[in-house]
Every structure is written in structure tokens, then in C-alpha cells.
Amino acid sequence: MRALVVEDEPLLRESLDDHLFQQGFTTDLAIDKREAEELLISQEYDLLLLDLSLPDGDGLDLLNTLKATDANTATIILSARGELEDRILGLERGSDDYLPKPFSMLELTARIHAVLRRRFKIQDNYVKIGELTIYLDTNTILYKDNNLEFTDTEYRILRYLALNKNKTVTRITLSEHIWGDKVDDRFSLDFVNSHIKNIRRKFSSRNFTDPIKTVYGIGYRMEDV
Known part of the structure; x- marks a missing residue:
């Protein structure tokens, strides 16, 4: 399966890349909105891991880009903005899940499996x-x-x-x-x-x-x- 990671922090971006590879994903990486938008328009992804505080703007805007492509992409927001209002806004804008930073890779893995099961309508594993x-x-x-x-x-x-x-x-x-x-x-x-x-x-x-x-x-x- 194919994933896009949108994250401007180098160490976390590399960790997510390595972790997804171990989970069997082919991964593309983007460090800002511009790169991510180009990839979302030109490629189709099964999973999007999205940071919100990007160098050139709010990552939430990319949910509009994703919606416009009509892609069946499962999305998890990974953000230091963990207040209740932020989580509600992210889910209302179309994200399937919202995981505040810092987080455990084990929890992220469980959430990835859960959103993919829902997105692909898989009742069992x-x-x-x-x-x-x-x-x-x-x-x-x-x-x-x-x-x-x-x-x-x-x-x-x-x-x-x-x-x-x-x-x-x-x-x-x-x-x-x-x-x-x-x-x-x-x-x-x-x-x-x-x-x-x-x-x-x-x-x-x-x-x-x-x-x-x-x-x-x-x-x-x-x-x-």
C-alpha cells in the first residue's frame, strides 16, 4: 500500500518513513503544503499522515485538496495542536483520526489499521x-x-x-x-x-x-x- 507523510521535522519524518516501510508501505515524503499538494494531485494514496503546522501554512488546507481529488485515502492528523477544539476541527474537516504529538508508534500502528479497516470496509483483520x-x-x-x-x-x-x-x-x-x-x-x-x-x-x-x-x-x- 502507498502512504504520504507530510511532516517538516526531519527526525520524525524519517522515523515515520522507516516505520511505514516496516509495515509494508511504499512511502512518499513532503515537508510543506506545496510539495504535499503536488503529490496529492498527481498520485493516489491509501494513507495520509498529516502534520498541521507546516512552514508555508496550515496542513488542514490539504484536506480540501484531498477531497477535490475524490481519492479513497485514509487520513490521520499528527499534530502538536492537541486541544479539544483542534481535534474536533480536524475531524470535521475530513480527517479519519487525530493523534496529538508526542505519540507512540505502537498506538499509531493500531490507529492506521483501524482507519484502513473502516476506509476499505473490512470488518475483521x-x-x-x-x-x-x-x-x-x-x-x-x-x-x-x-x-x-x-x-x-x-x-x-x-x-x-x-x-x-x-x-x-x-x-x-x-x-x-x-x-x-x-x-x-x-x-x-x-x-x-x-x-x-x-x-x-x-x-x-x-x-x-x-x-x-x-x-x-x-x-x-x-x-x-
Whole structure:
């Protein structure tokens, strides 16, 4: 999944970047409103971590930018402005959660999981598509109660397709959520195709039905059977 961190304090920004990487996110970083606005307009994110006191203005304004893009992005405000009035305003402006600074990374992780479950309408901590069950916290995938072994990248591909079930995901969107937009398009698209082939080979080797449908010329989708 892909996240945008908007934070002008270098040490916290790096800590959030490292923490999200450990949680399986591909992360973009912005230090001010201008950078963040450009990224929100040009990219699609699953998660936004937003500081409010930015060098060039109030981070709350970015919630308007996000709303204008009509993106399905879960948002958590991380701010030293922790008064009740500030928290209420942030939630009323469209943020899914508000975590005052300083905060624990463990609490942040729990809140991230909670807002993503709400945003993607996940009632439990797994996604089920037909006979396939993908657990979101443990990197575990079961097919008809049989455990399947996948690489980290293969798991991230399956998880992203499952979270967007019944939607066609383009190869470009899939590659950007796995590797970011800083790699060569041809390189990343070839890697997507290669990993999809490996995933299908693993299902086929166990005589399991391939859950991934190819939308020719566009990308892939998982359909809820």
C-alpha cells in the first residue's frame, strides 16, 4: 500500500518513513503544503499522515485538496495542536483520526489499521475472496485453509488487489504502490508481470484456482465470488 507523510521535522519524518516501510508501505515524503499538494494531485494514496503546522501554512488546507481529488485515502492528523477544539476541527474537516504529538508508534500502528479497516470496509483483520483468505497483519495467506508461501512482494500484490476487490487495478498503479514512482516504468511493469506469473504458478502447482483475472491491456482484478 502507498502512504504520504507530510511532516517538516526531519527526525520524525524519517522515523515515520522507516516505520511505514516496516509495515509494508511504499512511502512518499513532503515537508510543506506545496510539495504535499503536488503529490496529492498527481498520485493516489491509501494513507495520509498529516502534520498541521507546516512552514508555508496550515496542513488542514490539504484536506480540501484531498477531497477535490475524490481519492479513497485514509487520513490521520499528527499534530502538536492537541486541544479539544483542534481535534474536533480536524475531524470535521475530513480527517479519519487525530493523534496529538508526542505519540507512540505502537498506538499509531493500531490507529492506521483501524482507519484502513473502516476506509476499505473490512470488518475483521483479513480479506476473504472466494476460497482465498489474506490476513492483513501477519502476511499469512490461506486457500481452502491451506497455507501458501509467498515472497513479501507477492504478498503485497495480492493484498493490494484484494483490498481493491471487484476493481480493475492498472499495472502502473500496482507498480507504484509496490515500488513507488521513482523506478523506470518499463522495469516496474516487467516486474509486475513477472511477479503475477510467479503467483499464478504457485496456485497452479497446488491445483488451486487462480484468483487473479487479467484485464487485457489494462491490468488485473480480483472478483468477490
